[in-house]
Amino acid sequence: MTPRLLYWSVRRELWENRSILIAPLAAAGVVLFGFVISATHLPDARRAVLQLDPARQNAVVSMPYQLAAAALILTGVLVAMFYCLGALHNERRDRSILFWKSLPVSDLTTVLSKAAIPLAVMPAVVFVVVIAMQLVMLILTTVILLANGMSITTPGTQVPLFEMTVTLLYGLVTLTLWYAPVWGWLLLVSGWARRAPFLWAVLPPLAVCLVEKLAFDSSNFASMLSNRLVGGFSAAFATGAPHAFSRGLGSRGFGEPNLDPIKFLSSPGLWVGLAFAVALLATAVWLRRRREPI
Amino acid sequence: MPCVEARGLRKAYGSAIALDGVDLRVEEGRILGIIGPNGAGKSTALNAILGLTAYQGELKVLGRDPWTQRDQLMQDVCFIADVAVLPRWMRVSQALDYVAGVHQRFDRAKAEGFLDKTQIKRSSRVRELSKGMVTQLHLALIMAIDAKLLVLDEPTLGLDLLYRKAFYDSLLNDYFDHSRTIIVTTHQVEEIQHILTDVMFINRGRIVLNSSMEAFEARYAEVMAKPEHVAAARALGPIHERQVFGRSILLFDSVAREHLAPLGEVRTPSIADLFVAVIGADPSQARGAAA
Numbered sequence: 001m002t003p004r005l006l007y008w009s010v011r012r013e014l015w016e017n018r019s020i021l022i023a024p025l026a027a028a029g030v031v032l033f034g035f036v037i038s039a040t041h042l043p044d045a046r047r048a049v050l051q052l053d054p055a056r057q058n059a060v061v062s063m064p065y066q067l068a069a070a071a072l073i074l075t076g077v078l079v080a081m082f083y084c085l086g087a088l089h090n091e092r093r094d095r096s097i098l099f100w101k102s103l104p105v106s107d108l109t110t111v112l113s114k115a116a117i118p119l120a121v122m123p124a125v126v127f128v129v130v131i132a133m134q135l136v137m138l139i140l141t142t143v144i145l146l147a148n149g150m151s152i153t154t155p156g157t158q159v160p161l162f163e164m165t166v167t168l169l170y171g172l173v174t175l176t177l178w179y180a181p182v183w184g185w186l187l188l189v190s191g192w193a194r195r196a197p198f199l200w201a202v203l204p205p206l207a208v209c210l211v212e213k214l215a216f217d218s219s220n221f222a223s224m225l226s227n228r229l230v231g232g233f234s235a236a237f238a239t240g241a242p243h244a245f246s247r248g249l250g251s252r253g254f255g256e257p258n259l260d261p262i263k264f265l266s267s268p269g270l271w272v273g274l275a276f277a278v279a280l281l282a283t284a285v286w287l288r289r290r291r292e293p294i
Numbered sequence: 295m296p297c298v299e300a301r302g303l304r305k306a307y308g309s310a311i312a313l314d315g316v317d318l319r320v321e322e323g324r325i326l327g328i329i330g331p332n333g334a335g336k337s338t339a340l341n342a343i344l345g346l347t348a349y350q351g352e353l354k355v356l357g358r359d360p361w362t363q364r365d366q367l368m369q370d371v372c373f374i375a376d377v378a379v380l381p382r383w384m385r386v387s388q389a390l391d392y393v394a395g396v397h398q399r400f401d402r403a404k405a406e407g408f409l410d411k412t413q414i415k416r417s418s419r420v421r422e423l424s425k426g427m428v429t430q431l432h433l434a435l436i437m438a439i440d441a442k443l444l445v446l447d448e449p450t451l452g453l454d455l456l457y458r459k460a461f462y463d464s465l466l467n468d469y470f471d472h473s474r475t476i477i478v479t480t481h482q483v484e485e486i487q488h489i490l491t492d493v494m495f496i497n498r499g500r501i502v503l504n505s506s507m508e509a510f511e512a513r514y515a516e517v518m519a520k521p522e523h524v525a526a527a528r529a530l531g532p533i534h535e536r537q538v539f540g541r542s543i544l545l546f547d548s549v550a551r552e553h554l555a556p557l558g559e560v561r562t563p564s565i566a567d568l569f570v571a572v573i574g575a576d577p578s579q580a581r582g583a584a585a
Contacts, residue, residue: 098375
């Protein structure tokens with residue numbers, strides 16, 4: 001495997017799956033559309049903010065930025081999930097796997113290039129689009145406030161752009177690592193299922209939950225699954241708050257990022273998940289070598 | 295070093311045996327046609343050679359084990375599996391970019407030159423091209439790769455006669471240069487007979503006939519017997535007999551032509567006729583009789 005082969009393999013994924021780039025941009029467009037409409041009553045809103053306790057001003061002002069970032073992250077996660085489900089399935093269904101395999105690209109390189117989309121490309125795309133979107137929102141706000149003769153330098157109403165960016169970067173990295181076994185599972189199912197990879201990815205884990213509940217009246221597997229799907233935030237951030245909204249609206253505000261890398265790196269869930277991810281991807285490589293067109 | 299060397303190649307899908315102990319040796323510079331009925335094991339044999347399927351037995355392609363070294367092998371091997379494997383979403387320009395990116399022996403200028411002779415636009419997506427144009431595109435990509443072995447599995451399936459002819463003409467005139475080896479399977483046997491140097495019949499996972507074209511021409515003869523000589527011709531033990539316009543055509547294996555000449559017009563049979571004689575005589579293949 002060489003970087004050149006990996007580079008072209010990833011480029012080819014982006015050619016085929018333009019939604020990886022388009023979906024976050026479209027989501028940013030929707031967010032900006034809503035923000036522009038809200039901007040018509042921005043001066044009134046800002047006057048209302050200035051009446052608040054200074055400790056809460058910051059939280060209210062940065063709320064739209066966090067909401068917008070969360071919307072884009074969610075979009076990225078959903079697109080990456082559907083990408084993974086199709087990544088090793090579509091090439092078998094349309095028989096193009098025979099073309100890809102006629103070129104000197106190993107199955108390992110191919111699977112790694114596909115895993116690189118949710119593990120590296122998607123977070124990078126979301127990061128860049130979020131930053132660009134937040135800058136546009138900030139510029140828009142500044143222009144409107146200045147046009148209405150209002151101050152943009154009131155201390156409590158400063159948007160903490162740097163902290164937000166650091167938090168976004170940290171959040172994306174931790175979320176991506178936390179979800180690594182999810183990506184691995186989806187890619188594995190994609191390479192294995194002859195049809196309906198979505199159902200194969202979703203129903204068997206639910207079946208295990210059901211059987212465990214009926215047989216032992218316990219829900220260890222279910223809580224493990226839900227911890228994997230929604231527990232990333234509480235593993236990476238100190239508050240333990242389940243999601244961004246309540247955190248942003250909380251008394252601590254966004255200006256004091258509560259990143260907790262020590263806790264994240266020392267959580268067994270992270271490392272067990274990564275080990276699972278490696279095993280799942282290795283199986284996907286093994287399958288890619290053996291599976292034939294369907 | 296032979297280009298392909300197989301010993302005791304076996305492959306079973308459950309209880310169905312696709313390859314039943316095939317021994318095969320293809321020397322460099324040959325054009326081998328593998329002919330067989332549907333389900334005979336042709337594609338399985340090619341897939342094994344290309345590292346697309348696991349197998350039992352010994353197999354070396356250009357000195358490599360195709361199953362464990364497919365990616366290195368594909369530096370030197372090209373294949374066209376059938377007409378519809380180019381990804382439909384891909385643009386022509388992307389296909390050129392991608393192959394140029396991953397294949398060090400790809401000569402982009404050569405591929406561009408070949409495409410310039412066609413109606414194919416660089417900005418088109420594969421799904422917008424006709425079946426014939428997709429094959430032209432694939433051929434343009436393949437022919438620009440300086441490979442040692444080219445494997446073609448039904449490369450012209452579903453194409454009209456003009457595209458089929460152009461395909462094999464390009465292959466012979468622009469590609470084949472006697473240091474390369476080509477292995478091709480097709481049902482349109484008549485169209486490739488003149489380009490082959492070797493022919494192999496395969497049936498139910500076994501090699502039924504394996505011969506160079508020179509040996510083929512020396513060994514087999516066909517006589518359009520004059521009515522008064524039909525009985526004498528039958529006495530020489532033809533392997534097959536058929537009627538055309540009321541005349542008997544008898545096919546002989548290893549019968550000297552000087553014995554046949556007095557009986558009627560003698561000529562070399564087509565591969566297709568020999569195929570019918572050899573494979574069609576197999577009771578399991580007697581579809582017409584059963585129907």
